[in-house]
Amino acid sequence: MYDKLWLIPFFPLLGCLINGLLGKKIKNEKIIGGIGTLAMVSSFVLSCKYFFQLLGDTVKTHEVVVASWMTVGQLQVDWGFMFDPLTAVMLLVVTGVGSLIHLYSIGYMHGEEGFYRYFAYLNLFAFSMLMLVTGSNALVMFVGWEGVGLCSYLLIGYYFHKKSASDAAKKAFVVNRVGDFGFLIGLFVLYWTLGSHGVWTVNFLEIGKNAHLLGMGSTVVTLVTLCFFLGATGKSAQIPLYTWLPDAMEGPTPVSALIHAATMVTAGVYMIGRMNPLFALSPDTMMVIAVVGGVTALFSASIGLAQNDIKRVLAYSTVSQLGYMFLAMGVGAFTAGIFHLMTHAFFKACLFLGSGSVIHAMHHAYHHAHLHDDPQDMRNMGGLRKKMPITFLTFLVSTIAIAGIPGFSGFFSKDEILWWSFASTRGHVALWVLGACAAGMTAFYMFRLVFMTFFGEQRTHAKAKDHVHESPLVITIPLMVLGLLAVVGGYIGIPHVIGNLVGHIPNYFGDFLAPVFAPTQELYHISAHGTAAAEFGLMGVSVGIALCGIFLAYIMYIKNPALPGKFVASFTGLWRAVFNKWYVDELYDALVVNPTKKIGTFCWKGFDVRVVDGVVNGIGKLINVFSNALRYTQTGFAHNYAMTMALGVVAILAFYVFR
Amino acid sequence: MFTVTVHHYLVVSAILFSLGTIGVLTRRNAIVVFMCIELMLNGVNLSFIALSHFLGNMDGQVFVFFVMTVAAAEAAVGLALMIAFFKHKESIDVEDFNLLKW
Numbered sequence: 091m092y093d094k095l096w097l098i099p100f101f102p103l104l105g106c107l108i109n110g111l112l113g114k115k116i117k118n119e120k121i122i123g124g125i126g127t128l129a130m131v132s133s134f135v136l137s138c139k140y141f142f143q144l145l146g147d148t149v150k151t152h153e154v155v156v157a158s159w160m161t162v163g164q165l166q167v168d169w170g171f172m173f174d175p176l177t178a179v180m181l182l183v184v185t186g187v188g189s190l191i192h193l194y195s196i197g198y199m200h201g202e203e204g205f206y207r208y209f210a211y212l213n214l215f216a217f218s219m220l221m222l223v224t225g226s227n228a229l230v231m232f233v234g235w236e237g238v239g240l241c242s243y244l245l246i247g248y249y250f251h252k253k254s255a256s257d258a259a260k261k262a263f264v265v266n267r268v269g270d271f272g273f274l275i276g277l278f279v280l281y282w283t284l285g286s287h288g289v290w291t292v293n294f295l296e297i298g299k300n301a302h303l304l305g306m307g308s309t310v311v312t313l314v315t316l317c318f319f320l321g322a323t324g325k326s327a328q329i330p331l332y333t334w335l336p337d338a339m340e341g342p343t344p345v346s347a348l349i350h351a352a353t354m355v356t357a358g359v360y361m362i363g364r365m366n367p368l369f370a371l372s373p374d375t376m377m378v379i380a381v382v383g384g385v386t387a388l389f390s391a392s393i394g395l396a397q398n399d400i401k402r403v404l405a406y407s408t409v410s411q412l413g414y415m416f417l418a419m420g421v422g423a424f425t426a427g428i429f430h431l432m433t434h435a436f437f438k439a440c441l442f443l444g445s446g447s448v449i450h451a452m453h454h455a456y457h458h459a460h461l462h463d464d465p466q467d468m469r470n471m472g473g474l475r476k477k478m479p480i481t482f483l484t485f486l487v488s489t490i491a492i493a494g495i496p497g498f499s500g501f502f503s504k505d506e507i508l509w510w511s512f513a514s515t516r517g518h519v520a521l522w523v524l525g526a527c528a529a530g531m532t533a534f535y536m537f538r539l540v541f542m543t544f545f546g547e548q549r550t551h552a553k554a555k556d557h558v559h560e561s562p563l564v565i566t567i568p569l570m571v572l573g574l575l576a577v578v579g580g581y582i583g584i585p586h587v588i589g590n591l592v593g594h595i596p597n598y599f600g601d602f603l604a605p606v607f608a609p610t611q612e613l614y615h616i617s618a619h620g621t622a623a624a625e626f627g628l629m630g631v632s633v634g635i636a637l638c639g640i641f642l643a644y645i646m647y648i649k650n651p652a653l654p655g656k657f658v659a660s661f662t663g664l665w666r667a668v669f670n671k672w673y674v675d676e677l678y679d680a681l682v683v684n685p686t687k688k689i690g691t692f693c694w695k696g697f698d699v700r701v702v703d704g705v706v707n708g709i710g711k712l713i714n715v716f717s718n719a720l721r722y723t724q725t726g727f728a729h730n731y732a733m734t735m736a737l738g739v740v741a742i743l744a745f746y747v748f749r
Numbered sequence: 750m751f752t753v754t755v756h757h758y759l760v761v762s763a764i765l766f767s768l769g770t771i772g773v774l775t776r777r778n779a780i781v782v783f784m785c786i787e788l789m790l791n792g793v794n795l796s797f798i799a800l801s802h803f804l805g806n807m808d809g810q811v812f813v814f815f816v817m818t819v820a821a822a823e824a825a826v827g828l829a830l831m832i833a834f835f836k837h838k839e840s841i842d843v844e845d846f847n848l849l850k851w
Contacts, residue, residue, distance in 0.1 A: 724849075724850050725847065725850055726846075726847030726848060726849050726850025727843070727844065727846070727847050727850075728843055728846060729774060729843060732773055732774055733774055736770055736774060
């Protein structure tokens with residue numbers, strides 16, 4: 091029934107191969123971009139077909155084995171793919187948003203050197219991501235997991251001649267590797283401990299079925315899940331491994347939208363969702379996840395308050411929103427976490443693409459005027475809403491969605507998460523406070539961004555001012571689609587309290603995902619309890635906080651533009667700390683990077699050069715010294731040789747005679 | 750009556766060989782050295798013949814023919830070398846034969 095599932099990742103792989111191998115000869119941007127986009131759209135169409143098939147199906151979990159990969163001892167690994175509601179959601183998000191971003195890229199990357207390379211990488215990324223979400227065992231997932239890391243590296247370093255870009259790419263790769271290491275260790279430990287109970291497997295369905303063998307809250311299950319969570323923090327940019335994501339903004343903007351906002355960075359959330367029976371076994375790990383998620387949400391939101399680079403604000407916002415997702419996973423609100431993943435993919439992709447549209451316009455204006463100002467700096471923008479009406483409108487809608495204003499998609503998912511963090515059996519009121527504060531900050535910095543970019547006076551250089559134009563249709567169409575989704579995307583998952591209020595509208599999204607998460611939640615008694623009044627009350631409070639944030643942004647950046655300057659003047663120390671990202675990068679440099687470099691230098695100059703090379707060269711020198719001494723025995727006089735021979739004969743004879 | 754036994758032959762052969770060895774090691778004239786080598790060979794030949802005779806086995810005598818053949822060939826090559834060397838250096842002192850050294 092679902093036996094063509096492997097085609098979904100295969101299409102982008104094919105696109106990657108065509109563009110990667112022949113792109114240099116094809117040259118025509120329309121054909122290259124068309125191939126790349128067509129590959130994604132094909133996957134999207136097939137995903138839709140299977141999605142609707144699944145809706146009408148009574149069995150919700152399907153596994154398709156294409157071929158055997160390896161059999162080593164007890165370990166049997168297949169090239170297996172699975173299709174269940176969770177995979178379906180991820181597939182639709184990845185291929186849907188991916189298709190739009192591919193389309194957008196045709197316009198955005200127009201005229202760039204290495205256009206074909208870009209599309210080959212982008213398709214390779216899509217392939218890896220689709221392997222990640224369709225793989226039915228941890229090793230196939232790991233192939234995708236590493237693949238997306240590689241593509242992230244390649245695409246961040248797309249402008250590799252720029253040092254900052256290649257540095258950022260390396261940073262992303264190395265930091266991701268730290269997390270991947272955790273993932274692997276977790277997998278090894280899980281494999282061996284499950285094996286000691288007689289179940290040798292890396293298959294997700296088998297792991298889910300047999301996870302209970304490890305014992306509720308046992309040390310080993312906590313260790314395993316913490317290792318997996320370390321992997322998730324690397325891939326999904328959570329404390330302590332989040333620092334690579336803001337730097338990743340060096341890549342082209344559509345890449346930031348696809349990889350560093352909508353899809354790849356959600357891999358960690360997906361992985362936890364995929365292994366929910368395992369994670370639910372360890373309340374300690376769940377608490378760690380919730381706390382890390384909540385703290386990350388608040389912490390990175392605070393950094394976002396003071397950044398001036400339009401993409402950097404969005405990057406910190408992404409880290410913050412991912413924190414929400416982990417908060418949801420940690421308190422057992424798996425459905426809400428995945429729901430937020432989806433709505434976030436819509437509005438954040440729209441925001442990034444919108445910022446890309448702005449940067450594109452600014453870049454062209456500066457190019458026209460032969461200026462070298464920074465096209466990403468919001469202090470050079472302002473008043474763009476009349477020049478770029480479509481971009482402005484879609485951007486505004488997505489901003490309202492991310493701020494959590496009722497009626498827009500972000501509201502439904504975010505409030506579900508906040509409600510669970512408050513009322514879940516694994517929640518805590520402190521987690522709710524973290525989330526609510528972050529929500530306020532989110533509203534503030536996002537509206538600060540909108541006000542600085544689209545409202546007020548145009549602060550662009552006078553020469554470039556009139557060259558700012560709306561982007562072409564190929565860029566604005568994806569914006570419009572994503573903007574629309576950012577508005578209506580939430581209505582498939584209306585929380586029960588609101589649904590009951592207006593007349594028994596079910597939570598379609600929750601019901602759809604129930605086969606994946608409900609058994610775990612029932613088995614381990616994870617649920618959110620509370621009165622409708624309490625839920626409405628909390629909803630009101632968080633919306634109120636968000637509105638306050640918006641109002642504050644309005645006062646500071648529209649009503650009284652001098653206010654931020656005064657604020658900075660009176661809280662210089664605080665502002666500088668926030669502006670410099672709380673000096674976390676410097677801290678990591680001092681604690682990890684520089685000591686590692688020192689150890690490396692020691693191993694190189696101290697150990698390798700002195701000890702290893704010393705031994706090797708020493709042996710050579712020793713032989714030289716000896717042979718130098720011995721060569722004087724070769725006198726050239728036949729006498730001496732004859733004498734030596736005779737003495738030798740005498741000595742040997744003497745030995746035999748007198749022994 | 751004094752009987753000549755194999756021991757006497759062997760003692761003479763050992764004396765010849767030792768004289769030859771001492772000559773090779775001490776003399777400096779290449780021709781003398783060469784002659785001493787012949788002396789060593791003939792010392793060995795003598796013990797071959799004697800043992801062959803007393804053991805009633807012809808193998809030893811056959812060996813001696815081989816040794817003499819080799820010695821003749823050696824004499825031819827060796828003398829040719831010495832003449833060539835003398836043309837070059839106007840000396841046949843072995844002390845001057847010391848080019849192949851460190």
